[in-house]
Amino acid sequence: MRLSQPTLLLLAALCFQSASSAAQSWNDIPLAQREALAPLAQEWDKLSEKQQRNFLGIAKRYPKLTPLQQQRMHDRLVKWSKLTPAQRQRAREKYKSFNQLPPEKREAARKNLRERHATEIQPRTGATPPVGQ
Amino acid sequence: MNNKHLNTKSIRNLLDHATDHLDPATAAHLHSARNHALAKQNTRVAWHGSLACTAREHHRIxxxxxxxxxxxxxxxxxxxxxxxxxxxxxxxxxxxxxxxxxxxxxxxx
Known part of the structure; x- marks a missing residue:
């Protein structure tokens, strides 16, 4: 086997590059993705590389969302970013199992959860929270 | 020399004879070109020699x-x-x- 030195150097560089993708600063992110992740601008640099990559993946889908969904996402991004990885993982699992329910059961559960959430919020704020906040 | 008697040996003799009688300037020019080509070849071998080959020959990996x-x-x-x-x-x-x-x-x- 005869591999030239430049080929081997290129292979090594590719391995190194893929193994260690450096964190991206806020200003290096494309404008469209910055707009999608605007609520995270202040704390972007504090996020881990893994979180940044995940949020960039979310930002790529942002243009396809409806205005209401975009608003919801903006309202929830900061809270989502402050959860621990374990909390986020549990939320994903809960969401998945919730969506595996038959449609009628799911709707009943949704209604139940919405009401429970409203009663939990009401004593604190003294007002009914808007749906989706 | 008659063309009918040209063979490998006679051609080689003719070329050797002609080479021995080259004028010094042409001989020097050819010598310099040869050295230049050899130097280039050595450089290429050094840069593009495989790591495997280098390792085997020099580091014995x-x-x-x-x-x-x-x-x-x-x-x-x-x-x-x-x-x-x-x-x-x-x-x-x-x-x-x-x-x-x-x-x-x-x-x-």
Whole structure:
């Protein structure tokens, strides 16, 4: 086997590059993705590389969302970013199992959860929270 | 010389004879061109010689060790790639949670 030195150097560089993708600063992110992740601008640099990559993946889908969904996402991004990885993982699992329910059961559960959430919020704020906040 | 008697030996003799009688300037020019070509070839061999070859000749690293090293590198690349791909898979479900009509709180313990 005869591999030239430049080929081997290129292979090594590719391995190194893929193994260690450096964190991206806020200003290096494309404008469209910055707009999608605007609520995270202040704390972007504090996020881990893994979180940044995940949020960039979310930002790529942002243009396809409806205005209401975009608003919801903006309202929830900061809270989502402050959860621990374990909390986020549990939320994903809960969401998945919730969506595996038959449609009628799911709707009943949704209604139940919405009401429970409203009663939990009401004593604190003294007002009914808007749906989706 | 008669063309009918031209053979390999006679051609070689003719060329040797002609080479012996080259004028000094032409001989020097040819000599310099030869040295230049040899120098270039040596440089290319030094730069483009394979690592495997270099290792075998100079550092005596066995071929199997180089193969394992290369295979390990490729394995690392593959694992890293799949690890990154798996992480990106979360973005689908994350965006679903972030845009759902139920608040995020209901999915958090």
């Amino acid at each position: 066995p071929f199997w060790a180089l193969s394992i090293l290369l295979a390990g590198g490729l394995l690392l690349c593959t694992i890293t790639y799949w690890h990154h791909a798996a992480e990106h898979d979360h973005s689908d479900i994350d965006i679903a949670i972030l845009t759902d009509d139920l608040p995020v709180d209901v999915y958090i313990d």
